[in-house]
Amino acid sequence: MPNFTLPRTVRMTRTHKVSAALVATAGCAAALAFTAAPGDTGTTDARGAAAVKPVSANGMPLTAKDRADDGKEARAVASSVASGLKVAPAEKQDRPAEQTANRSIERKALVAPKAAPKAPKAHKAPKRYANNLDGWIRESLDIMKAKGIPGSYEGLHRNIMRESAGDPNAVNDWDINAINGVPSKGLLQVIQPTFDAYHVAGTPKKLTDPIANITAAANYAADRYGSIDNVDSAY
Structure with missing residues (x-):
């Protein structure tokens, strides 16, 4: 018999699970886009009817606990992706900030216009009286x-x-x-x-x-x- 060592069962880490979920989510999005494209609606994909059993990265069947954890993480990732796909409302165009008054600028004091010189009072001639x-x-x-x-x-x-x-x-x-x-x-x-x-x-x-x-x-x-x-x- 040939001498070989069986591969050790590999436990998927949380990082592996998140990566797999992202790949799965991207695949689902691509499938949805393909399905939405116009085509022959009467054709049935025989492969779609085949039952696919979920397995781990090493080919071993997933346990119930793994499937539960992966479902939670997949839903969380899908929610994050969906949130990221939302179109943010257009930001309002920045308005040029109004230039604030600079109090440090020295203002020139307003100089009141010189008043026009008063006209000299008319010299009043002394009243004259008759010498009688x-x-x-x-x-x-x-x-x-x-x-x-x-x-x-x-x-x-x-x-x-x-x-x-x-x-x-x-x-x-x-x-x-x-x-x-x-x-x-x-x-x-x-x-x-x-x-x-x-x-x-x-x-x-x-x-x-x-x-x-x-x-x-x-x-x-x-x-x-x-x-x-x-x-x-x-x-």
């Missing part, structure tokens, strides 16, 4: 208004006509003031002490000056009687 009684009263009234001294044109004019008849140089040399050495002078007959006490700033410091005399007398009358308009006799 009417002009003196009107100029005195403007100064009194600016200083807050009450009085009207009528009140000033009436008292001026009674005291001096409109003469700015009139002097009273017979009343008690004259006897005491301080005669009344000017349009509204003011004595020097009264003029000095009620002189209005901005006017000449001269007792007989028409504007200075009128404004000082009106200032005194406002303090003593409330207004030159309230004076109807010697004051």
Whole structure:
């Protein structure tokens, strides 16, 4: 008899089983593709009817446990392959990322436009007054208004006509003031002490000056009687 050694029974490892399952799955896919192709549906493949007994890699029949393990692994592999065959939805085209603001970029400060130079105010010509009684009263009234001294044109004019008849140089040399050495002078007959006490700033410091005399007398009358308009006799 020839001397030979029987081949040792080979146990398929898990790697072998997975590889076999992949081959089997690929074969099934090819068979399905072949079956789906148009052909003679009436022809029966005699080989398909033959019973095929599953065997291991060494040609030995598989045990029940091997078949159970191989079935589980084959199903797992088939599921993985089927999942891999699924067509993934088309990915959305990447949109160009919006460029974010770069805070490190130094921004130039906005420079406010220079304001147009203001037009110089028109020089207001000084108001001119006539050098007569009417002009003196009107100029005195403007100064009194600016200083807050009450009085009207009528009140000033009436008292001026009674005291001096409109003469700015009139002097009273017979009343008690004259006897005491301080005669009344000017349009509204003011004595020097009264003029000095009620002189209005901005006017000449001269007792007989028409504007200075009128404004000082009106200032005194406002303090003593409330207004030159309230004076109807010697004051």
